[in-house]
Amino acid sequence: MSVTGMPRVLFDAILHPHRSLGRGGFRLLMGAVILINLMVAGICLAAGAWPVVPFCGLDVLVLWLAFRVNYRDARLYERVRLTERDLTVQRVAWKAPERHWTFQPYWLRVRVDDRPSRRHQVTLSSHGQSVEVGAFLSPEERAEFARALNDALRAWRAPPCPPAPAE
Template sequence: MTAGNDYDPQPELFSALLTPHRSLSRTGFIVLMVFLSVVSFAAGLAFLLMGAWPVFGFFGLDILVIWWAFRINFRRAAATEEIRITPSELRVRRVSHRGHVVEWVLNPLWVQLDQKAHAEFGIEKLYLVSRGRRVSIASFLGPDEKASFAKALLAALQTAKRGPTLNPVT
């Protein structure tokens, strides 16, 4: 049997790796911090020359707090959520920003996609429901992204429910 004729018993019907969106890159962060530092230093220097020397230290403290907040934000961007569907299983693997892994394996024949929608804002939450278990997915996507993701996930679930299609002539 040649490599072109190999039969894959579990073809992957759907695979998505979701990561939190961060609009500020590392370079943008450096530019922002340099700009804020220069503005803070100039404003602090003006207060220092007026005789309000303690204010100068508070401007430095503000820069430190902003840097700390961005550091936490960038660290949390390391979180991921992987969703894979084959004809026999739906696997959700969530890795937190600290590296903790949680994994759910569900039968795609029993899974339903549930969504909580708001009339004005769109889809707020997506859930996979199977045998009394409810797993929240795609929590860090926006409403439009959740709608697109839900449409693709539903199509893959319907394909899994139809069963494998064997077509030896390709």
């Protein structure tokens, strides 16, 4: 227990979905797409194919909306925190209620399912309760996360660890 009465944090990971295109790259991409569409629209107008022009703007709109949805979904994150008392998982997503799971670390099992027939998943389970974490991470990132969490749990369980709760 720390001096302030709050339990010490032994592991704290915040997992975010990976997004490969930042805001600057998005502006550059949209500028290039708009410029190309303006050139195509100009060529079509000069050739007398004026009905094509509205479609040049439509694809820009669809691309912009797709990126808007992508950036909105990037607000998702999961926080996995191990303290002297418990392990908590917090999941925050856009326009969805925040979810929390609490586990007693002594009994917690971290399972990485890496069978080729299924997508890799990290599942935390204890006493009939389980939650999948990091579903949006790459297989390598999931394996690294599971390894780090298992190391923290091993350190937590090493003597002198807190006593296991009586059942």
